[in-house]
Amino acid sequence: MAVKISVQHVSKIFGSKPLKILQDLTAHFDKSLVMKETQHVVGVHDATFEVNEGEIFVIIGLSGSGKSTLIRCLNLLHRPTGGEILIDGQNICDFSPKKLRELRRHQIAMVFQNFALLSHKSVLENVSYGLTIRGEVKAASQFKARQMLLMVGLDGYENEPISALSGGMKQRVGLARALANDPEILLMDEAFSALDPIVRREMQFELLKLQQQLRKTIVFITHDIQEAFKIGDRVAIMKDSKIVQIGSPEEILTKPADEYVERFITGVDRTQILTVRSIMVVPSCLIQMRSGPNMAIQEMKRNGVSSAFVIDHDLKLSGLVTLQDALKAIAEKLSLAEIINREVIQVEPSTTVSDLVPLAAQSAYPIAVTEEGRLLGIVTKVAILSTLG
Ligand SMILES: Nc1ncnc2c1ncn2[C@@H]1O[C@H](COP(=O)(O)OP(=O)(O)O)[C@@H](O)[C@H]1O
Ligand SMILES: [Mg+2]
Known part of the structure; x- marks a missing residue:
């Protein structure tokens, strides 16, 4: 510049x-x-x-x-x-x-x-x-x-x-x-x-x-x-x-x-100014698309979470897997690709918290922060709440 x-x-x-x-x-x-x-x-x-x-x-x-x-x-x-x-x-x-x-x-x-x-x-x-x-x-x-x-x-x-x-x-x-x-x-x-x-x-x-x-x-x-x-x-x-x-x-x-x-x-009003960039965190649990449902379950258990984002080899966000769906996949002999939820809410890092709040209210899971489809981080509801206080 x-x-x-x-x-x-x-x-x-x-x-x-x-x-x-x-x-x-x-x-x-x-x-x-x-x-x-x-x-x-x-x-x-x-x-x-x-x-x-x-x-x-x-x-x-x-x-x-x-x-x-x-x-x-x-x-x-x-x-x-x-x-x-x-x-x-x-x-x-x-x-x-x-x-x-x-x-x-x-x-x-x-x-x-x-x-x-x-x-x-x-x-x-x-x-x-x-x-x-x-x-x-x-x-x-x-x-x-x-x-x-x-x-x-x-x-x-x-x-x-x-x-x-x-x-x-x-x-x-x-x-x-x-x-x-x-x-x-x-x-x-x-x-x-x-x-x-x-x-x-x-x-x-x-x-x-x-x-x-x-x-x-x-x-x-x-x-x-x-x-x-x-x-x-x-x-x-x-x-x-x-x-x-x-x-x-x-x-x-x-x-x-x-x-x-x-x-x-x-x-x-902090929510008008703070962006997702300053409140996002690195997800503790990430599942590779190539893993099977068994590995996904192990990963989630190890991190104490009941859902996790699934990424492909170049960090592109593929979707979200829940513990429940992974268990179902094992029972029905399905692959991860067949059971993941691909309709996850994604936001850009420049999104303001005030624009994020209504999205978070609709979602049962953390919000994915992506840039050109690549996962950069996640925003938890706790992080959003702490900016409102
Ligand atoms: N022409 C001037 N002669 C003497 N003092 C001035 C003059 N212009 C401004 N000041 C003084 O300089 C300080 C800064 O003033 P100013 O720049 O007008 O402040 P602001 O625009 O932030 O209100 C003040 O203490 C003001 O009294
Ligand atoms: Mg002045």
Whole structure:
């Protein structure tokens, strides 16, 4: 996967002598003490991360933790006090004003929480505005703007004044405007935070839908952990100007870096995020297809189970055999192939626990986890129950 944005040891200090303060700062600085003693604010300290092409990278943290400061460094709305920001391998801190303008017009777009729309202009004008100022002819910009409005579900609203729109619709305009420039990178600073919960969920869904089509590199800021986990491929958690953990939602849920992160994730619906991959186990008892019913019975007895999955030579799942059926096979002189239950429930490792629960409820046996027919592991009901608790 190609790295699109590389952030290396970026710090941003606000005040009159930021460089001096940064030099004196230790890794365990106390932000309020620095403020009191030096009248400088540490906005971000030593942030390092990479965002891959086509990824949604979410930054989450409490208010004042440095999220906006950090995202504003990515297009140099804030110039970092220290560190480097590379886009496609180029250090943008070294860009000339002209190159920087090009970058902002063509490569990066930003969506803001307060929409930042031109309220006296129409929906269409708001979306085409950026295209016009970068020199495209009016007809072409308007054509493009209409396409964008169609994409975000606002066709028919072209001539409405911004003031006539609801919050959710305004943010759709904001999104259409950002996408109109066809940027490779989309920066979204609490873009959905001002919307009420139902509209907010609609917009989250809308963004994911658009992303499937567009594959932009997106940096998305929120203070809502549910939102972060819902839309983020990876999530960075900030605390007091520092990044304390970066990982996929599942990694963060299963291995929280510290108590702070643990507190942050309490209340999250784990079943929506945890996948079968993190709760499956290697089956203790596996039967080879070539074994006879006698051997199958011995195997099951040795492992203390009353049923087992049957695999063929290259680990392909063939079915399930029960102790009872194996005994019947001996009595009726049948082979394993003739008695196994081939209708076993199979899931992929990426299935979420919430999708697994109804399947498990239907099944009297553990669930088989397979990839292209190959058995990778099993999920027991006990394992499922323990994630619900
Ligand atoms: N322009 C600025 N001048 C001085 N301090 C600032 C400025 N912008 C942000 N800060 C401070 O930097 C810290 C991080 O702020 P911010 O990045 O806005 O946090 P968040 O977006 O996570 O709520 C806060 O303490 C804030 O007061
Ligand atoms: Mg902010």
